[in-house]
C-alpha cells in the first residue's frame with residue numbers, strides 16, 4: 028500500500044464517451060484495482076455550471092448519467108469514494124482563498140481555458156463568465172482538499188494541473204508547508220490522451236457533440252461510425268490513404284486488439300499491417316469502418332449492458348453518491364482546518 032491518493036472527476040455536461048474511457052476511466056479502474064491507491068471520484072457539478080449557468084436541469088440530469096458511466100466501467104463504490112462537488116462547501120471556501128494567489132493574467136494565459144473559451148465562442152461571445160475563467164482555481168481546491176498526489180487526466184487538462192501545482196507552491200511558500208503537491212497522469216497510449224472527435228476535431232468532447240457515448244445503442248454506434256470523418260483525399264479504393272489525422276485509424280490504434288483482427292479481419296494480424304495497406308492504397312474506407320464498428324460493438328457491449336442494469340435503480344446510485352459525499356466532506360473539512368490554521372484564520376481554536 029502506498030500513500031498515493033487519487034482525485035479525478037468529470038463534468039456532468041453529458042454522458043461519458045469513448046475519449047473518457049481510454050483517456051481517463053481505464054486508468055482509474057486499473058489504479059483502483061491495484062489496491063495501491065485511495066480514490067476519490069468527483070462529479071463536478073459546480074464546475075459544469077461555470078459554462079452552463081443557464082441550464083441547471085442539464086447539469087442535474089447528467090449527475091446520474093456520469094455516475095452510471097463510472098460505475099459501468101468498473102469504478103467500484105466499495106473501493107472508491109464517489110461524491111458530488113457542490114455538496115462540499117469547503118471546496119468553495121478553498122477556492123476563495125486560493126484566488127488571492129493567482130493573477131488574472133495567468134488565468135487568461137492558461138492554454139486549456141483559452142481553447143475552451145474558443146470552443147464556447149458562440150455561447151460566450153466577448154463575455155466570459157468569471158466563474159469559467161477561474162475554474163482552474165476551483166480545480167486546485169478539489170485536488171488539494173483530498174490531499175491528492177495523483178490526478179489521472181486527458182492531455183487537455185495538463186495545463187490546469189500545472190496551475191494547481193503553482194497554487195500549491197505559492198500557498199506553501201506563503202503560509203508554510205500545508206498542501207500536498209499533485210501530479211497529472213496520462214494514458215500510456217499516446218493516441219488515447221486526447222482522442223479526436225468523430226468529425227476529425229482534435230478532441231472528442233461532450234460539449235462539442237462529436238462523440239460516441241459509452242451508453243450508445245448498437246444502432247447509434249453503427250450510424251456514428253458510418254458518418255465518421257476520414258481521409259478526404261482517399262477518394263478511390265486504389266488511392267494511397269493517410270492514417271494520420273484520420274480518426275478511424277486513431278480509434279483502431281487505440282481499441283483494436285489482436286483478437287478483434289482474428290475474429291473480424293483475419294487477413295491482417297494487427298493494426299500496423301492494416302495501416303500499411305491503407306497507406307499503400309487498395310483498401311477502402313467502407314471495409315475499415317466496418318471493422319471499426321465490430322471492434323467498438325465488442326468493446327462497448329459489456330459496458331452498455333452493465334449501465335442498463337444499474338440505470339434501473341437510480342435511487343441506489345444516488346445513495347452511493349450521498350454516502351460518498353458525506354465521507355468526502357470529512358476529508359475536505361480536515362484540509363480546511365489545516366488551511367485556516369496556516370492562514371491564521373483559526374480564531375476560536
Ligand code: ATP
Nearest residue numbers: 037038040046050180181220221222231232233234
Ligand atoms: P466538456 O466538453 O463538458 O468539457 P469533456 O468531454 O471535456 O466535457 P470532462 O468532463 O471535461 O469531459 O473531462 C473528464 C476527463 O476526461 C478529463 O480528465 C479529461 O481530460 C478527459 N477527457 C475528456 N475528453 C477527452 C478525450 N477526447 N480524450 C482523452 N481524454 C479526454
Ligand code: MG
Nearest residue numbers: 038183232233
Ligand atoms: Mg472538458
